[in-house]
Amino acid sequence: MKIVVLVKQVPATDNVKMDEETGTMIRDGIESEVNPLDLYAIEEAVRIKERIGEGVEINVLSMGPKKAVEAVRSAIAIGCDKGYLLSDRKFAGSDTWVTAYALSTGITKLVSGFDLILCGERATDGETGQVGPEVGAYLGLPALTYVSKIEEIGNGKIIAHRAVEGGHEVVESPLPVLVSVVKEINTPRMPNFSGKMKAKKIEIPLLTAEDIGADEERLGLQGSPTRVVKIFRPQVARKGKIVSTAGDPDGAVSGLVDFLTEKTII
Amino acid sequence: MKERDYRQYKGVWALGEVRDGEIHPVSFELLAWGRGLADKLSVDLSIVIIGSHIKDKVKELIPRGADKVYVIDHPALEHFRIDPFSAILTTMVEEYKPEILIASATSMGRTIMPVMAVKLDAGLTADCTGLDIDLEERLLIQTRPAVGGNIMATIKTPVLRPQMSTVRPKSKRPLPVDHSRKGEILVKEFSGEFLTSRVKRLAFIREEAIGAPIQDAEYIVAFGKGLKDSKHVELMKELAQVFNGSLGASRNATDLGWISYSHQVGLSGKTVSPRLYIAAGISGAVQHLAGMSSAEIIIAINSDPDANIFGVADYGIVGDLFEVIPLLIKKLKEKAKEA
Ligand SMILES: Cc1cc2nc3c(=O)[nH]c(=O)nc-3n(C[C@H](O)[C@H](O)[C@H](O)COP(=O)(O)OP(=O)(O)OC[C@H]3O[C@@H](n4cnc5c(N)ncnc54)[C@H](O)[C@@H]3O)c2cc1C
Numbered sequence: 157m158k159i160v161v162l163v164k165q166v167p168a169t170d171n172v173k174m175d176e177e178t179g180t181m182i183r184d185g186i187e188s189e190v191n192p193l194d195l196y197a198i199e200e201a202v203r204i205k206e207r208i209g210e211g212v213e214i215n216v217l218s219m220g221p222k223k224a225v226e227a228v229r230s231a232i233a234i235g236c237d238k239g240y241l242l243s244d245r246k247f248a249g250s251d252t253w254v255t256a257y258a259l260s261t262g263i264t265k266l267v268s269g270f271d272l273i274l275c276g277e278r279a280t281d282g283e284t285g286q287v288g289p290e291v292g293a294y295l296g297l298p299a300l301t302y303v304s305k306i307e308e309i310g311n312g313k314i315i316a317h318r319a320v321e322g323g324h325e326v327v328e329s330p331l332p333v334l335v336s337v338v339k340e341i342n343t344p345r346m347p348n349f350s351g352k353m354k355a356k357k358i359e360i361p362l363l364t365a366e367d368i369g370a371d372e373e374r375l376g377l378q379g380s381p382t383r384v385v386k387i388f389r390p391q392v393a394r395k396g397k398i399v400s401t402a403g404d405p406d407g408a409v410s411g412l413v414d415f416l417t418e419k420t421i422i
Numbered sequence: 423m424k425e426r427d428y429r430q431y432k433g434v435w436a437l438g439e440v441r442d443g444e445i446h447p448v449s450f451e452l453l454a455w456g457r458g459l460a461d462k463l464s465v466d467l468s469i470v471i472i473g474s475h476i477k478d479k480v481k482e483l484i485p486r487g488a489d490k491v492y493v494i495d496h497p498a499l500e501h502f503r504i505d506p507f508s509a510i511l512t513t514m515v516e517e518y519k520p521e522i523l524i525a526s527a528t529s530m531g532r533t534i535m536p537v538m539a540v541k542l543d544a545g546l547t548a549d550c551t552g553l554d555i556d557l558e559e560r561l562l563i564q565t566r567p568a569v570g571g572n573i574m575a576t577i578k579t580p581v582l583r584p585q586m587s588t589v590r591p592k593s594k595r596p597l598p599v600d601h602s603r604k605g606e607i608l609v610k611e612f613s614g615e616f617l618t619s620r621v622k623r624l625a626f627i628r629e630e631a632i633g634a635p636i637q638d639a640e641y642i643v644a645f646g647k648g649l650k651d652s653k654h655v656e657l658m659k660e661l662a663q664v665f666n667g668s669l670g671a672s673r674n675a676t677d678l679g680w681i682s683y684s685h686q687v688g689l690s691g692k693t694v695s696p697r698l699y700i701a702a703g704i705s706g707a708v709q710h711l712a713g714m715s716s717a718e719i720i721i722a723i724n725s726d727p728d729a730n731i732f733g734v735a736d737y738g739i740v741g742d743l744f745e746v747i748p749l750l751i752k753k754l755k756e757k758a759k760e761a
């Protein structure tokens with residue numbers, strides 16, 4: 157069985173700083189990490205391999221700047237077998253639609269005969285959760301989103317639980333399939349020593365748009381259908397209304413209920 | 423990219439949602455969003471409803487703001503499944519060519535819309551909290567939070583059509599019912615391969631009223647050391663239940679063992695971005711604020727008028743939480759009965 161795990165490198169979010177002049181994110185000097193939600197996808201891939209044993213191969217694929225090779229190595233350290241990084245200036249500024257196009261083109265080129273694509277529910281920077289199902293659609297695969305448990309996989313099919321509103325939906329799908337996972341699915345492990353050694357040594361091919369045969373017109377900022385026209389910082393300090401219960405607790409609480417009504421919360 | 427004449431694309435469409443055989447209220451929220459957009463553009467607002475035994479229930483969508491209701495009603499469409507739903511919607515969008523297509527950022531909307539974006543060769547913006555029209559350019563203006571709510575982004579889709587977005591549930595109130603509104607119900611038939619699905623639904627395991635994990639929760643009721651004793655957690659639970667929300671806590675509260683660490687909000691706990699965050703008996707240390715300041719609406723209840731938490735509150739009550747919370751629960755329950 158061949159598994160592909162999609163892993164994104166993201167800025168460690170607690171450090172996000174904004175350039176107030178240009179309204180863009182300052183990424184220089186900011187530490188990066190594997191998108192925390194992708195760790196669950198990596199872990200699940202490794203668990204499938206441990207369960208089935210022989211003949212399971214886990215491929216890690218990422219798209220990003222050269223530095224993102226660190227994210228691929230982190231995945232190898234945890235137990236993935238092979239890694240690839242799509243890296244090209246032409247990819248810069250890609251929205252989810254273009255990212256998914258590039259990733260799906262890369263998968264087709266690099267991993268023939270895959271059975272399963274695993275990805276995180278969403279990335280902590282872009283936070284769209286769109287790339288996974290879009291990759292599935294480009295490859296013509298059904299997308300199982302919000303997967304909280306893989307009950308069975310093999311013999312050309314998968315049975316999985318999806319965490320949706322009001323409960324869990326149990327579904328069966330033929331392979332190949334795209335699966336995006338939620339945190340409920342497992343507890344990611346830390347890499348061990350031999351994993352780290354392997355990750356250090358392994359060669360991670362860097363591939364350009366040309367290498368994967370991507371249509372240049374569909375890439376980068378210019379190929380992206382959506383355009384970010386403005387970025388702004390929501391106010392952290394708020395000038396809220398502060399009332400006291402002194403003398404009139406009923407009035408203070410009624411005021412709160414009215415406020416929640418006005419804000420459409422209730 | 424497909425060659426298309428985008429000037430042909432006209433009208434605003436919403437993808438309604440059916441759950442447990444009923445039109446789900448997020449559909450009414452979409453109509454409220456869509457109505458504003460359609461009026462600005464002077465075009466019709468249509469809603470698509472895909473389900474089983476739903477024909478008789480779609481009438482209520484017109485008084486809620488729809489000009490046209492497209493219904494696809496078939497027993498094979500009882501539950502959302504990506505293959506038939508996306509095949510039907512793609513065909514309809516290609517036939518009627520709306521300039522805007524919106525859906526809710528629910529598990530269904532967030533699954534089908536990315537697939538539509540690829541099938542239709544169009545852009546998609548996720549989880550919007552604001553939608554408007556730039557009339558000069560005749561473009562949809564989409565605003566959404568990103569990076570854990572640290573920033574807001576405004577996004578346009580200049581060329582491809584339809585312009586598509588998912589909108590965060592509960593970010594707009596449905597329009598009041600207006601029975602004088604006129605509209606059309608159009609039943610569309612689909613059969614054969616449109617109804618087949620590779621994915622089979624084997625079962626549904628229902629969960630009764632367990633709060634969502636806090637990082638996903640839309641409503642969070644959080645408490646700190648001001649709660650004084652673990653036995654008072656019940657009071658907070660009761661408030662959380664009124665909102666069908668989840669419980670959060672400060673580190674002091676988790677350190678005292680009043681609730682498990684999985685509920686801790688802040689620098690060394692979870693970062694949350696709910697619609698509503700109620701902080702009771704929490705002082706508002708920076709490490710706590712780091713985890714919750716991006717909540718859409720923050721309510722603070724604290725007996726100390728100088729507590730830090732009031733600096734980030736949209737509405738603050740200076741007072742004893744043991745007086746305020748029971749009163750709040752009572753008033754919210756009364757309000758729920760009225761509705
Ligand atoms: C490295 C580091 C990481 C940390 N990470 C976190 C974290 O992730 N999350 C976190 O929360 N903290 C974190 N902290 C701890 C943080 O600094 C504070 O100590 C903590 O948030 C305080 O919790 P509290 O507000 O519940 O308690 P207190 O600061 O003791 O505040 C209790 C509040 O309750 C009010 N009160 C008392 N009685 C009543 C009443 N009857 N009615 C109404 N109000 C009442 C008081 O006025 C007071 O404001 C971290 C600290 C460090 C150093």
Ligand SMILES: Nc1ncnc2c1ncn2[C@@H]1O[C@H](COP(=O)(O)O)[C@@H](O)[C@H]1O
Pocket residue numbers: 162163164165191193194197217218219220252255259274275276277278279280282283284285286287288
């Ligand atoms: N540049 C990328 N490289 C590899 N995987 C990605 C990339 N962007 C997104 N993904 C995958 O898609 C998921 C959803 O990302 P997003 O749609 O950006 O929220 C992530 O959790 C990753 O698994």
